[in-house]
Amino acid sequence: xxxxxxxxxxxxxxxxxxxxxxPRDVLAGIxxxxxxxxxxxxxxxxxxxxxxxxxxxxxxxxPSTRTRTTFEIAAKRLSADVINLNVAASSQTKGESLxxxxxxxSAMQADLFVVRHGSSGAPYxxxxxxxxxxxxxxxxDGRHAHPTQGxxxxxxxxxxxxxxxxxxxxxxxxxxxxxxxxxxxxxLTTLGTPEVRVIGPQTLLPAGVEALGVKVxxxxxxxxxxxxxxxxxxxxxxxxxxxxxxxxxxxFKHYGLTAQKLALAKPDAIVMHPGPMNRGVEIDSTxxxxxHSVILPQxxxxxxxxxxxxxxxxxx
Amino acid sequence: MNRLPDAEKLCAxxxxxxxxxxxxxxxxxxxxxxxxxxxxxxxxxxxxAEPLGTMDIAFYRDDYHQQGLARDPKRxxxxxxxxxxxxxxVDDVLYTxxxxxxxxxxxxxxGRPASISLVVLADRGGRELPICAQYCGCTIEVAKGMRLRxxxxxxxxxxxxxxxxx
Numbered sequence: 242x243x244x245x246x247x248x249x250x251x252x253x254x255x256x257x258x259x260x261x262x263x264p265r266d267v268l269a270g271i272x273x274x275x276x277x278x279x280x281x282x283x284x285x286x287x288x289x290x291x292x293x294x295x296x297x298x299x300x301x302x303x304p305s306t307r308t309r310t311t312f313e314i315a316a317k318r319l320s321a322d323v324i325n326l327n328v329a330a331s332s333q334t335k336g337e338s339l340x341x342x343x344x345x346x347s348a349m350q351a352d353l354f355v356v357r358h359g360s361s362g363a364p365y366x367x368x369x370x371x372x373x374x375x376x377x378x379x380x381x382d383g384r385h386a387h388p389t390q391g392x393x394x395x396x397x398x399x400x401x402x403x404x405x406x407x408x409x410x411x412x413x414x415x416x417x418x419x420x421x422x423x424x425x426x427x428x429l430t431t432l433g434t435p436e437v438r439v440i441g442p443q444t445l446l447p448a449g450v451e452a453l454g455v456k457v458x459x460x461x462x463x464x465x466x467x468x469x470x471x472x473x474x475x476x477x478x479x480x481x482x483x484x485x486x487x488x489x490x491x492x493f494k495h496y497g498l499t500a501q502k503l504a505l506a507k508p509d510a511i512v513m514h515p516g517p518m519n520r521g522v523e524i525d526s527t528x529x530x531x532x533h534s535v536i537l538p539q540x541x542x543x544x545x546x547x548x549x550x551x552x553x554x555x556x557x
Numbered sequence: 558m559n560r561l562p563d564a565e566k567l568c569a570x571x572x573x574x575x576x577x578x579x580x581x582x583x584x585x586x587x588x589x590x591x592x593x594x595x596x597x598x599x600x601x602x603x604x605x606a607e608p609l610g611t612m613d614i615a616f617y618r619d620d621y622h623q624q625g626l627a628r629d630p631k632r633x634x635x636x637x638x639x640x641x642x643x644x645x646x647v648d649d650v651l652y653t654x655x656x657x658x659x660x661x662x663x664x665x666x667x668g669r670p671a672s673i674s675l676v677v678l679a680d681r682g683g684r685e686l687p688i689c690a691q692y693c694g695c696t697i698e699v700a701k702g703m704r705l706r707x708x709x710x711x712x713x714x715x716x717x718x719x720x721x722x723x
Contacts, residue, residue, distance in 0.1 A: 253625065273629045280632040281616065286666040289616035291626070552616075556625030
């Protein structure tokens with residue numbers, strides 16, 4: 242247990258840095274707890290007193306609207322005080338180091354850091370240096386991991402499909418730059434999903450992706466056949482370096498999800514997307530707004546999942 | 558005290574005691590886990606019109622900062638409007654009173670009931686808060702290191718059990 246920086250001496254979750262390496266019972270425990278928080282978010286008073294008197298610092302070194310907002314809502318529903326720092330626009334530009342920023346916030350009596358950073362591993366560095374009562378949640382680091390997005394994807398799949406034991410899940414698009422895909426693949430395999438497929442052009446698949454236990458398809462039609470869950474990824478324009486793709490239109494033609502292509506999946510297949518969506522690039526509007534889409538429920542579940550993660554780590 | 562009272566008899570006795578107090582405005586909530594078992598029984602015996610509510614107080618516990626979050630909290634489900642209701646709050650064993658305090662806090666996040674009465678199968682003493690039960694099956698002296706709890710077997714029979722606390 243000592244070598245997993247996310248767990249305390251009793252094997253309990255102290256920081257959430259990555260889904261990779263989390264034991265199955267810890268993962269399932271988060272999803273079960275999130276289910277109870279969904280009940281709270283459906284009430285008139287959507288607040289519980291668990292984190293009363295605690296300070297949550299949202300530390301975003303990279304821009305984000307949805308993730309930061311849902312973390313903020315989650316923390317407020319747990320009665321914590323929330324401080325949002327748009328670090329890109331402040332200390333960092335003045336030359337302060339990451340650990341100095343964190344030490345200063347720690348001196349302001351932080352209890353929980355929610356960190357998004359462009360460099361893979363930044364949340365690990367912070368977790369290694371925080372005080373025993375402080376906790377770190379990774380809200381996305383570089384191309385590495387986005388564990389709460391992975392968890393909310395898992396929660397959504399479990400909500401609609403109950404059991405992972407018989408599912409065929411396809412993840413489509415820009416796998417190479419996607420921390421969402423990595424986190425979800427680790428979660429799906431840990432929870433016993435028999436078949437996880439990744440679909441995309443060779444230039445957008447990381448080398449050796451098969452080692453994660455997935456089946457690789459370059460042909461979308463072939464890859465979608467008989468799937469229960471289709472996860473579309475955003476084509477990360479801002480991360481594109483050089484000429485990995487001829488054009489967005491060309492991408493849509495081959496890898497955009499249309500009603501026609503979706504018809505190859507199972508009739509009760511669900512369609513997911515972590516957002517923000519590029520309509521007409523990776524997904525057609527008729528699918529995004531269609532009966533198979535669970536894209537908006539994903540956002541709602543995301544709040545309950547983040548409430549679960551925060552209340553579990555802050556208590557350990 | 559060698560023998561514990563028969564939980565089935567206590568349950569029947571509580572139902573008889575509660576029968577005259579049930580009104581159209583009455584609703585019942587059981588607290589996980591033992592309280593839900595008892596409440597299911599009483600709810601059926603008393604023929605209460607509103608469906609039974611169930612509550613897990615994990616998000617309202619006062620020892621979260623020492624113990625952390627309980628594993629696998631159940632979802633609280635209150636399928637009726639709490640506002641203006643005369644509530645019967647049901648638990649198996651009344652001890653420190655902290656569970657009842659947490660349950661009342663959670664309840665008020667659903668609305669303002671007209672009244673809350675506490676129904677328990679057994680009161681084992683040892684109160685740490687100013688709380689008492691309005692309807693109590695029995696009073697048992699239990700030593701501090703022991704745990705008194707309700708069990709339910711596969712045929713649904715209820716039974717009190719005494720064990721060493723972990």
